[in-house]
Amino acid sequence: MPGSPDARRRNQNRNSPTWSFSGMDYGLSRARSHMVAKVVAAASFTAVCMFLLRQSSSTRSQDLFSKQKDGVKHVLVTGGAGFIGSHAALRLLQDGRRVTIVDNLSRGNLGAIETLQRLFPEPGRLQFVYADLGDSKAVHNLFAKNAIDAVMHFAAVAYVGESMAEPLRYYHNITANTLTVLKAMVSHEVKVLIYSSTCATYGEPEKMPITEVTPQVPINPYGKSKKMAEDIILDYVGTSDLAAMILRYFNVIGSDPEGRLGEAPRPELRHHGRISGACFDAALGVIPGLQVKGTDYDTKDGTCVRDYIHVTDLVDAHVKALDHALPGKVGIYNVGTGKGVSVKEFVEACKAATGANINITYLDRRPGDYAEVYSDPSKIYQELNWSAKHTDLKNSLSTAWKWRRANPDGYQ
Ligand SMILES: NC(=O)c1ccc[n+]([C@@H]2O[C@H](COP(=O)([O-])OP(=O)(O)OC[C@H]3O[C@@H](n4cnc5c(N)ncnc54)[C@H](O)[C@@H]3O)[C@@H](O)[C@H]2O)c1
Numbered sequence: 001m002p003g004s005p006d007a008r009r010r011n012q013n014r015n016s017p018t019w020s021f022s023g024m025d026y027g028l029s030r031a032r033s034h035m036v037a038k039v040v041a042a043a044s045f046t047a048v049c050m051f052l053l054r055q056s057s058s059t060r061s062q063d064l065f066s067k068q069k070d071g072v073k074h075v076l077v078t079g080g081a082g083f084i085g086s087h088a089a090l091r092l093l094q095d096g097r098r099v100t101i102v103d104n105l106s107r108g109n110l111g112a113i114e115t116l117q118r119l120f121p122e123p124g125r126l127q128f129v130y131a132d133l134g135d136s137k138a139v140h141n142l143f144a145k146n147a148i149d150a151v152m153h154f155a156a157v158a159y160v161g162e163s164m165a166e167p168l169r170y171y172h173n174i175t176a177n178t179l180t181v182l183k184a185m186v187s188h189e190v191k192v193l194i195y196s197s198t199c200a201t202y203g204e205p206e207k208m209p210i211t212e213v214t215p216q217v218p219i220n221p222y223g224k225s226k227k228m229a230e231d232i233i234l235d236y237v238g239t240s241d242l243a244a245m246i247l248r249y250f251n252v253i254g255s256d257p258e259g260r261l262g263e264a265p266r267p268e269l270r271h272h273g274r275i276s277g278a279c280f281d282a283a284l285g286v287i288p289g290l291q292v293k294g295t296d297y298d299t300k301d302g303t304c305v306r307d308y309i310h311v312t313d314l315v316d317a318h319v320k321a322l323d324h325a326l327p328g329k330v331g332i333y334n335v336g337t338g339k340g341v342s343v344k345e346f347v348e349a350c351k352a353a354t355g356a357n358i359n360i361t362y363l364d365r366r367p368g369d370y371a372e373v374y375s376d377p378s379k380i381y382q383e384l385n386w387s388a389k390h391t392d393l394k395n396s397l398s399t400a401w402k403w404r405r406a407n408p409d410g411y412q
Pocket of ligand 1: 078079080081082083084085102103104105106107108109131132133134153154155156157158173177196197198199249250251252253
C-alpha cells in the first residue's frame, strides 16, 4: 500500500536519492557531520511514521477515497506539502473537493499537511500519501487504490541554479516523473491534468511581454525539463481524450491571506535565491542583508524586472483551469500579472512590508540572469475569465511576512 511503513521501507531501498534525508535534499553531508544527518533523518522518519500511523487508524476514511462520491471531484495534488501545492489543496478543500496529497517531503512540510488536516478533519476530505513519484509502482498503487478524477501536478524540484549544477536530477524529477504520473493516469483512466509549468520554458525572449506563442527556447535544465514534460503532455493529448491544462507561472510570491499557510524557508537552498525568502531572511537578521546583482540592465532603474504573481491568484487560475478543461484538448496559459517590477521596487516594498531597515549591497550582474521577464496574461483572461487580484506588492508581502514572522523557522 502506498504510504504504508512497509512500502516506505521498500521505497527507501529501491528508490532514487530524493528519498534520502542526508545529502541531496537537505545538503547535510557536506555541511554538517554524518551524525547530525543521521539524527535529522531519524527524527524526520519518526515524525512521518507517527503521522502515518495516525492516518492509517482511519480505515473507514481510506475506504471513502477509493469510491467516487456523487458531485464531488477527487483531486490528486502532487507536491501538496510544498508552497504552491499546499495552497492549492487548501482552496480545493474550501471549495468542497476531496483531496489526496502525494509528496515525498524532500522539500515539502508535514506541518502544512497537518494544518490542512486540522482545518478539514472530516473523513473523506483529505488524505496524505507519502511516496516518491520516481517510484512507478507506488504511483500505480496510488491510482489503483483511489478513485481520482483529476490531477494537479505540482511536485518538482524548482531552482534554476540547482538545475545547472545537477541537470540529471532535474530531467528525472521533472520530465521522467511527469511521464510516470501520466502513464499511471492513462492506466487508471484519469482524464484531467493540470500541469505546473514555468516562464523558464521561454528562455530569453527578445520581445516583452511574453505571450503563449512566444517561442520556447529554454536555456537551463529546469526550463528544458519542464518544456519536455509539456511536449509529452501535448503529444499524448493529440492521441487521446485527456483534458490537459498547462499553466506557465511567473514568479510566485505571497501566502494565504488568512495566515493559515505560508512559504517555509529552506536554508539549504538559500544560495539559489528566491527573492521574497531572501528579503524576509534579511528582515529577520538571519542573513546580513540583501545582495542586488546587476544595476546596469536596460530597465527602468537598471535592476532586473520580473512579474510577481500571488499564490492565491495562481491557485485560482488552477481552479478555473480545472473547470474549463475539455477532453482531447490542451489549454496553455501564462499566469502572471502582466506588470514588471524591478528588484529595487521589490526591495522597497519588502522594507515597507517588514518595517526592517534592510542592508542592501549592489553587486555586478549574475551570469545567466535576463534583464526583463513579464507576461501578457490576456489569453487566460479571455478564455478562463481569470486575472490577478493581489497586485499590491506591499500588501502581498505584508501577509507573507506576518506568517513568516510568526513562523521564522517554518512549520514546526
Ligand atoms: N515557486 C515559483 O516561483 C514557481 C514558478 C514557476 C513554476 N513553479 C512550479 O510550481 C511547482 C511547485 O513549486 P513550489 O514553489 O511549491 O515548490 P516546493 O519545493 O515548495 O514544492 C514542491 C513539492 O514537491 C515535492 N516533491 C518534489 N519531488 C518529488 C517527488 N519525486 N515525489 C513526490 N514529491 C516530490 C516536494 O517535497 C515539495 O513538497 C513546481 O512544479 C515548480 O516548478 C514554481
